[in-house]
Amino acid sequence: MSDITxxxxxxGEGNNCFRLGTDAEGNAYIAVAGQEHAYLTDTREALAALIRDIKAGKADHLL
Structure with a gap:
């Protein structure tokens, strides 16, 4: 496994803190701050698509 940067x-509001990370192999990671050992991972392109969709309001129904 590569080192995650x-x-x-x-x-966000109410101390909901997340961290994004990447590695040298082109993977992207997301974790709750302070719990980086329990992360979700995918490609950088998939993470970029997720962020674009969230910004476009496609996840508003989850709030």
Whole structure:
């Protein structure tokens, strides 16, 4: 497994903090801040698509 480079935490209201990370092999990671050992992983392209869809409001029904 490659080393994961984590970005600074992104925190929403109510201390909901997440971290995004990448590795040298082209994988992307997302985890709850402080729980980086329990992450979800996919390709960078998949993470970019997820972020674009969230920004476009396609996940608003989950809120």
């Amino acid at each position: 984590w970005e600074e935490p992104f925190c």
